[in-house]
Amino acid sequence: xxxxxxxxxxxxxxxxxxxxxxxxxxxxxxxxxxxxxxxxxxxxxxxxxxxxxxxxxxxxxxxxxxxxxxxxxxxxxxxxxxxxxxxxxxxxxxxxxxxxxxxxxxxxxxxxxxxxxxxxxxxxxxxxxxxxxxxxxxxxxxxxxxxxxxxxxxxxxxxxxxxxxxxxxxxxxxxxxxxxxxxxxxxxxxxxxxxxxxxxxxxxxxxxxxxxxxxxxxxxxxxxxxxxxxxxxxxxxxxxxxxxxxxxxxxxxxxxxxxxxxxxxxxxxxxxxxxxxxxxxxxxxxxxxxxxxxxxxxxxxxxxxxxxxxxxxxxxxxxxxxxxxxxxxxxxxxxxxxxxxxxxxxxxxxxxxxxxxxxxxxxxxxxxxxxxxxxxxxxxxxxxxxxxxxxxxxxxxxxxxxxxxxxxxxxxxxxxxxxxxxxxxxxxxxxxxxxxxxxxxxxxxxxxxxxxxxxxxxxxxxxxxxxxxxxxxxxxxxxxxxxxxxxxxxxxxxxxxxxxxxxxxxxxxxxxxxxxxxxxxxxxxxxxxxxxxxxxxxxxxxxxxxxxxxxxxxxxxxxxxxxxxxxxxxxxxxxxxxxxxxxxxxxxxxxxxxxxx
Numbered sequence: 001x002x003x004x005x006x007x008x009x010x011x012x013x014x015x016x017x018x019x020x021x022x023x024x025x026x027x028x029x030x031x032x033x034x035x036x037x038x039x040x041x042x043x044x045x046x047x048x049x050x051x052x053x054x055x056x057x058x059x060x061x062x063x064x065x066x067x068x069x070x071x072x073x074x075x076x077x078x079x080x081x082x083x084x085x086x087x088x089x090x091x092x093x094x095x096x097x098x099x100x101x102x103x104x105x106x107x108x109x110x111x112x113x114x115x116x117x118x119x120x121x122x123x124x125x126x127x128x129x130x131x132x133x134x135x136x137x138x139x140x141x142x143x144x145x146x147x148x149x150x151x152x153x154x155x156x157x158x159x160x161x162x163x164x165x166x167x168x169x170x171x172x173x174x175x176x177x178x179x180x181x182x183x184x185x186x187x188x189x190x191x192x193x194x195x196x197x198x199x200x201x202x203x204x205x206x207x208x209x210x211x212x213x214x215x216x217x218x219x220x221x222x223x224x225x226x227x228x229x230x231x232x233x234x235x236x237x238x239x240x241x242x243x244x245x246x247x248x249x250x251x252x253x254x255x256x257x258x259x260x261x262x263x264x265x266x267x268x269x270x271x272x273x274x275x276x277x278x279x280x281x282x283x284x285x286x287x288x289x290x291x292x293x294x295x296x297x298x299x300x301x302x303x304x305x306x307x308x309x310x311x312x313x314x315x316x317x318x319x320x321x322x323x324x325x326x327x328x329x330x331x332x333x334x335x336x337x338x339x340x341x342x343x344x345x346x347x348x349x350x351x352x353x354x355x356x357x358x359x360x361x362x363x364x365x366x367x368x369x370x371x372x373x374x375x376x377x378x379x380x381x382x383x384x385x386x387x388x389x390x391x392x393x394x395x396x397x398x399x400x401x402x403x404x405x406x407x408x409x410x411x412x413x414x415x416x417x418x419x420x421x422x423x424x425x426x427x428x429x430x431x432x433x434x435x436x437x438x439x440x441x442x443x444x445x446x447x448x449x450x451x452x453x454x455x456x457x458x459x460x461x462x463x464x465x466x467x468x469x470x471x472x473x474x475x476x477x478x479x480x481x482x483x484x485x486x487x488x489x490x491x492x493x494x495x496x497x498x499x500x501x502x503x504x505x506x507x508x509x510x511x512x513x514x515x516x517x518x519x520x521x522x523x524x525x526x527x528x529x530x531x532x533x534x535x536x537x538x539x540x541x542x543x544x545x546x547x548x549x550x551x552x553x554x555x556x557x558x559x560x561x562x563x564x565x566x567x568x569x570x571x572x573x574x575x576x577x578x579x580x581x582x583x584x585x586x587x588x589x590x591x592x593x594x595x596x597x
Contacts, residue, residue, distance in 0.1 A: 024092035031085035100146035129212030138321035145318035349537030356405035380548035383557035427500035431512035435484030459502035
């Protein structure tokens with residue numbers, strides 16, 4: 001389906017607004033061409049007086065034949081016409097612009113909501129800057145087209161029909177001469193348009209590349225500065241910008257040629273009307289007033305066609321952008337949100353992994369995972385990087401779908417549960433903490449709308465965040481900057497834990513939540529966990545074994561398989577892989593470790 005058809009199909013709820021906007025555009029063009037007709041009528045009245053066309057055919061029934069009275073009538077009609085033109089221009093501009101804003105708003109929100117529902121695998125092959133370019137700049141291009149381009153197309157079409165009608169009524173011969181360039185103009189406009197379409201598709205892709213580069217560099221600015229690679233990254237931006245400039249140059253060469261070509265076709269039509277109409281007038285085959293009307297209307301007929309250049313340019317830019325937006329909107333949602341609702345406060349939190357397997361591309365990450373996590377107990381997963389620990393959590397949260405086996409919550413497969421309910425039942429604290437550019441209180445209450453100040457303060461107390469919050473300039477009302485950049489890594493982690501505590505979920509997941517904090521912060525977080533994990537299903541993923549030594553059960557993963565399971569003491573006594581990791585991290589001998597435990 002063509003992008004413009006997709007757009008109108010998408011905006012079907014605004015059909016009444018489209019019709020009104022189109023009606024106002026048509027009426028405005030009607031009023032717009034009437035002054036030329038009035039000029040011709042005035043010339044005819046001045047030249048012929050009581051024998052004018054107006055006196056003999058229009059005003060004869062009201063008895064107005066006096067020349068001055070005819071001019072007064074024309075003056076009154078002229079005021080009405082200009083008033084009508086001004087009013088309809090106001091109405092169509094308001095309606096088209098409001099329509100553009102409404103559709104832009106809906107399309108951006110719908111596209112963003114759709115993007116949020118896409119599985120995490122989709123984002124592994126997409127660049128954030130390119131998605132930002134679609135959600136922002138591409139949708140803005142559509143707005144620009146509806147703001148002015150749609151009205152121009154309608155008015156050019158209407159003026160051609162209306163003016164042609166007047167031409168054929170006054171002098172069919174001149175009408176044929178004047179209309180001869182129109183097919184050439186339209187053919188040329190479509191010819192150029194077809195060559196612009198692929199150029200602007202390249203422009204939009206290049207714009208997405210620039211956005212992706214800029215977004216990537218701004219997020220990594222600290223690293224760029226630390227490695228003194230400002231010049232290197234500036235060169236990358238220059239390359240992307242040059243590609244964007246080059247793509248635009250090719251489009252500009254074509255779009256800039258449209259107007260001169262159309263202008264020459266218009267010149268031939270206007271000149272033919274001027275000479276042929278003049279010849280007919282000199283030989284008394286055409287009235288002077290009619291000749292005046294035709295000369296003026298020829299310009300009205302042909303000159304607006306020069307606007308086809310701008311319209312074609314705007315149209316193709318918009319179609320390329322709309323195509324990208326609709327392509328994003330058409331991306332299939334592989335993990336459906338629908339499913340059986342369940343009361344979160346009644347969830348016990350028992351989890352069962354039945355022969356679960358998963359692979360990223362062709363690389364197996366989890367193989368035949370079969371285990372039960374008892375409700376209210378703390379279970380830890382340890383192992384080397386890439387062993388599959390975090391993947392287990394991502395499958396539980398349904399960021400990805402297990403490719404074999406299944407995961408059950410309280411005996412029900414999670415694939416059968418409503419996705420939002422499932423995720424609300426899980427408090428997730430990751431190593432990469434996401435904080436918003438809001439206040440401390442707003443970040444703690446993220447996902448818990450309506451939480452009271454007392455509840456927020458209690459969550460902060462439980463996560464041992466109160467001490468540093470009280471030292472902030474405005475306490476809980478202090479804004480912490482984009483991604484919480486005004487806070488240290490440990491402070492951000494404590495707020496993330498406070499957020500999970502306030503949520504009060506039946507299942508708490510900590511994915512490397514203490515790997516990037518100092519020993520003091522780790523100890524504080526560990527004390528908090530000892531409290532909040534009581535009678536709550538808690539899953540802890542960690543590299544530091546000291547973080548998980550008090551867990552009810554610890555699983556060691558290697559190459560996507562569980563190779564050892566048990567308590568800390570039991571695993572150390574086994575002298576296997578876990579004991580080796582413990583010795584490596586603490587320097588203790590197995591006997592010492594057991595004694596100290």
